[in-house]
Structures are given as structure tokens and as C-alpha cells.
Amino acid sequence: KAGVTQTPRYLIKTRGQQVTLSCSPISGHRSVSWYQQTPGQGLQFLFEYFSETQRNKGNFPGRFSGRQFSNSRSEMNVSTLELGDSALYLCASSLGGQGTYEQYFGPGTRLTVT
Amino acid sequence: GQSLEQPSEVTAVEGAIVQINCTYQTSGFYGLSWYQQHDGGAPTFLSYNGLDGLEETGRFSSFLSRSDSYGYLLLQELQMKDSASYFCAVRDTKGGGNKLTFGTGTQLKVEL
Numbered sequence: 001k002a003g004v005t006q007t008p009r010y011l012i013k014t015r016g017q018q019v020t021l022s023c024s025p026i027s028g029h030r031s032v033s034w035y036q037q038t039p040g041q042g043l044q045f046l047f048e049y050f051s052e053t054q055r056n057k058g059n060f061p062g063r064f065s066g067r068q069f070s071n072s073r074s075e076m077n078v079s080t081l082e083l084g085d086s087a088l089y090l091c092a093s094s095l096g097g098q099g100t101y102e103q104y105f106g107p108g109t110r111l112t113v114t
Numbered sequence: 115g116q117s118l119e120q121p122s123e124v125t126a127v128e129g130a131i132v133q134i135n136c137t138y139q140t141s142g143f144y145g146l147s148w149y150q151q152h153d154g155g156a157p158t159f160l161s162y163n164g165l166d167g168l169e170e171t172g173r174f175s176s177f178l179s180r181s182d183s184y185g186y187l188l189l190q191e192l193q194m195k196d197s198a199s200y201f202c203a204v205r206d207t208k209g210g211g212n213k214l215t216f217g218t219g220t221q222l223k224v225e226l
Contacts, residue, residue: 004156031212033212033213033214035214035216042201042216042217042218042219043157043201043203043214043216043219044216045213045214045215045216048211048212048213055211055212056207056211056212056213058213090156090157092157092212094212096212100212101145101147101162101164101205101212102147102159102162103147103159103212103214104159105149105156105157105158106156107155107156108156
């Protein structure tokens with residue numbers, strides 16, 4: 001099976017712009033979660049989508065949003081970028097059902113905001 | 115608030131055994147996971163404890179004590195390739211939810 005893929009792998013944006021990141025989960029996985037990783041704050045949960053519905057949400061401002069499509073692919077959007085949004089954005093997929101706990105992470109998208 | 119504490123760095127020699135501790139304080143608890151992340155790589159799943167006790171997977175074992183809000187990851191027969199960051203993570207939602215709160219991470223250095 002192919003692993004989790006994320007596009008693009010690297011991105012440079014200017015403060016105030018908006019950005020959309022994409023994640024394709026492992027085939028058959030219905031849950032996609034997004035995380036932000038920075039040296040200062042570590043790995044922080046953004047949100048989780050399961051069967052096209054947001055199932056859990058972290059403590060990030062409304063500028064961070066996401067969605068999931070019927071094929072389980074997910075996108076996250078960050079509007080009005082700030083310098084502090086520079087980070088590695090990771091998505092993780094899992095089967096998502098009761099009792100499943102193993103998440104498979106993609107390689108991440110490295111976002112730099114200048 | 116939610117917090118998971120881990121040592122920031124651990125150094126050990128090849129072939130040795132090392133234990134990485136994790137203490138947690140979270141509003142909900144539905145299991146403790148461990149992930150490994152090499153520099154520049156993605157986190158990869160190592161182990162999960164939903165109930166108290168020891169889980170063994172090859173050279174890696176993980177332990178959980180819910181009454182002490184404490185767990186650890188034990189790595190045996192250390193190899194150079196085990197040099198990486200290790201994160202504990204608590205799942206704090208019921209059912210199939212995958213909201214993980216991660217610890218601060220422990221950088222393991224394996225020396226010859």
C-alpha cells in the first residue's frame with residue numbers, strides 16, 4: 001500500500017497570504033488528522049476529519065480550517081498568514097474506527113512565511 | 115491544562131538499554147502512544163498502551179500506570195539507528211477519535 005502523501009513538500013509564502021495544503025491518506029483510511037510541528041511548541045493537534053466531518057478540533061485560531069472529501073483526501077487552509085505560522089505541517093491517517101489508535105504520518109509540508 | 119513531560123535528552127551506548135519516561139496531566143485519557151521521529155522524517159508509530167501493564171514489540175517495550183499518570187518506553191539492544199526523537203502522546207477523546215496531545219519529545223543519542 002502507498003503511504004500518506006502530502007503536497008506540496010515545501011512552500012514559501014508572504015505574510016498576509018493564504019495557503020492550502022493537501023493530504024492523501026492510505027487507501028481505506030477514513031480518518032485524517034493535521035498537526036503543526038515547531039521547535040518551540042512541538043507537535044500540536046489542529047483538527048481531525050472522519051467521513052467528511054470534523055470530529056475533533058485543537059486550540060488554533062479560526063484562520064486554520066480544513067475539509068475532507070468523499071475519497072478521504074483532506075486539505076487544510078491557513079488564511080492571513082503570520083510569521084508564526086512557519087512550521088512543518090503533518091497529516092496522519094488511520095482507519096478511524098473504534099479501537100484504532102495507530103496513526104500513519106505523511107512526510108509533511110514545510111511552510112515558511114516571510 | 116494538558117501537559118506531558120519527558121526528559122529532553124538521553125544518551126546511551128550501543129547495545130545498552132534505555133528507558134524514556136513520560137508523565138501526563140490531561141483532561142481525558144484513552145491511551146498512551148509512542149512515536150519515533152528521525153531528523154527530517156515523519157513520526158512513526160511504535161507502541162500503544164490502553165490498559166496498565168507492559169506491551170512488548172521486539173526490542174521496544176512500553177509500560178503504563180494510569181493510577182500514577184505515568185508511562186515509559188524501554189529500548190533494548192540499542193543500535194545507532196535508534197538515534198532519534200521519541201514522543202509520548204495521549205489520546206484524550208473517546209471512541210475512534212484521534213486527537214493526540216504530544217509530549218515535548220526526548221532526543222536519544224546512541225554512541226559507540
